[in-house]
Amino acid sequence: MPGGLTKHINILDFTLASLWRRRLKNLSVLAVFAGVIFLVASFQMVTQALTETASQVLRSAPEITLQRMSAGRQVDVPEEYARKLSKVFGIRDVVPRIWGYYFDEVNGANYTVLGIEPDRMPLGEKLHISLAEGSMFNSETRGNVVLGRSVHSLLQEKGSSLLSMFRPDLSQASFRVSGIFNSDTDILTNDLIVMNIEDARDLFQIAPGRATDLCIYVVNQAEVDNIAKKISKVLPDTRVLTRSQISKTYQVVFGWRSGFASVCLLTALTAFVIFAWDKASGLSPEERREISILKILGWETADILAVRFWEGFLVSGLAFILGCTLAYVHVVFFEASMFRPVLVGWSVIYPSFQLAPKILVENFLLIFCLSVLPYLAATVIPAWRSASVPADSALSGM
């Protein structure tokens, strides 16, 4: 074995023995450091997985969504707007859609009610493949609903086969359950009640010929932005949202600027500042004495620095590996359960989070650079200052 390597292995042996002598302190530092890295890495993995899922599942969203605004609020769109849009060249189809929320007072759940004409929707004829059981209704069928899994579970708890809902005037509307969505699509359909658009108008008592918004499909994908500009000129009281804007919203919505991320980062930063301050404010008298004795025994400054480097590297490196490993386990196997209270809030209905964060080297490198490298610097620099002082003068100060 080369001499240099043997020397380093011996130094590593000495370092490990030294760490073990102060095991309570070092294991506490390791646990706190790993906890901080775990928190930051978990948050990074959750946001990355959710952002990626959003971009994957929303790539087939309507190319343009048109909403009408009045007094700063979204209001119903008259279907005449679809006729006005016939002047805009490049539009393939305009499909009205009704959606809204229904609060179930019995269990406190908020459902999303969606009224569509399946025959007019792209791939509407294939919707049956997304159902775990039952069938999709068609545009002519009234009184049928297709439910998301959680809505169906809540209905089963009530012991009812019909879904009964109240109109705004408190009259009752009942629907037969014709199908239930597959669990694989929970991230999209978990809280959905899908019904015929006429049934949705009746339930929300929306005037005939009106819709919540219009889904606009274009002939040429490259022209979406131009068509959106033309639409906003033809219909100035509307808000025009393109698929790319929806996607962009989801790219930024789970971001580092969110309040919760700030809490994670502030915790990490505070913990690290305490560490760094403790280390950088100088070595303890015991550590100084140890360095002096080693120098008297013939150790060189470089050897002492190597010991300090290995101490810092082992503690921070192990904390980094443990923190990142636990973060992945937490996000994937425990469905980010620690973040669930803020991720779903007071929601009664929420899907199981089948998250699969991509293991990206750059993400880990970022955490490594923000945690391990500053810790190493904070460990080695005071040791270098202390080791460069003559041994006798360091000991005489004891």
Next chain:
Amino acid sequence: MRRPVYFLVLLLVALCVVDASLYFFSIHRRAQLRSNAHLFDVVTSGLGLTALCVSTEARYTRHPAVSDPVVPFMDHPGAVEHFPTGSFWVPPRSVAELREY
């Protein structure tokens, strides 16, 4: 006497094995999720969906892309945003971003 460095090597090997298993698991899991891509396309197109069902407590976290940035504060004059999920979700960078057209 066994040298402490052997214990370190043993620990590192154990961590490597665990991390390698997790890495291969992640590849398998992602491939499994990718196989659902066609299903997602059908549901999103067929229903005209524009949002993920992650949180259902507030409309601005259930449908962040199609609700206004002002929605969290529009329940009544002087209303404050109070839903827990509001702390996890960032509003769009600027209102102008949603007013491109």
